[in-house]
Amino acid sequence: MKLEDLEISIEKTDRRKTVSIFIERDGSVKVLAPVTASDEKVEAAIKSKEYQIFSKIAKWKELNQGKVNRDFVNGQSFLYLGRNYRLKLIENQDVPLKISGGFFHLDKKYLAKADKVFKDFYREKALTKIQERLKLIEEKFTNKPKAIKVLELQNRWASWTPKNGLNFHWKCIMAPVSVLDYIIIHEMVHLKHPNHSTEFWNELDKKMPDFREHENWLKRNGVKMSL
Incomplete structure (x- = not known):
């Protein structure tokens, strides 16, 4: 080639x-x-x-x-906050999808659109968890994000906007909390240093000295974070 x-x-x-x-x-x-x-x-x-x-x-x-190719069948595992949960198909559940008793429970009547149901679940949980973690993390920073969104970001885990907004891929919620914190901190540093300059990496190292460990986790396991 x-x-x-x-x-x-x-x-x-x-x-x-x-x-x-x-x-x-x-x-x-x-x-x-x-x-x-x-x-x-x-x-x-x-x-x-x-x-x-x-x-x-x-x-x-x-x-x-x-890479894992997942089917929406009983016993299939799905990631959530770094842990694998097996799927159970349930009759007449109160919500389309939830985690209960160590399993993902999916109502059978939503099976035809399970992909969308899972993505909606991940988006909702990701926004809540990111906002929760951000309250703890942003104390270390002078620059604060003006808006937080959870989106489909194709090949990026997260991105920042020139208007100081932060966007996160819904797949981020599949990672362990420590890795999610790294993704958040990485983007928070971008609010001060837009480029991956020497100043950016020095600032990131100050804010999270073990960031390489979490960066490597994403490199090794990112391919598994999919539907």
Whole structure:
């Protein structure tokens, strides 16, 4: 395989000073570059990092061997706050989906739209838990988020907006609380340092000295956080 065979998306933004290359969770290659960077400069940067790109793709393929394909059947496991809960199909339940007695209970009449029911459950629980954790975390920060949303963010766990809002993927609620805290703190630091600059990583290290442990957990287990 050659660079020419890869699907590479390029995004130019005024929030970047250097060219950075990322392998997204779906295995695609994304390039973030300054708006002032010429196409030739971006192409040269990609070419200079050819070895790193293919090394990261190989690592992505290795990690994706652990991907879980879930069916909505009795006994199937689903993640919630870092723990696996097996599914039980129930008759005439008071709500479409809930966790009870160490199991996910899904009302059978919602089976045809179980995917949406699970996503709605995760979104609701994620917003509540993130708001709860944020009350404890934001005491460490001067800059506070003006809005919190839980969305479908494709290949990102979370993102910040120029208006100081924070967006989180609904899948975040599948991670352990300590990892969720890392995701929140990572985005809180972005309110002060928009880019992944040296200042950003230094600030993150101050706010969460063991952040690498949680970052690595996401790299190892992120592929399992899906429906």
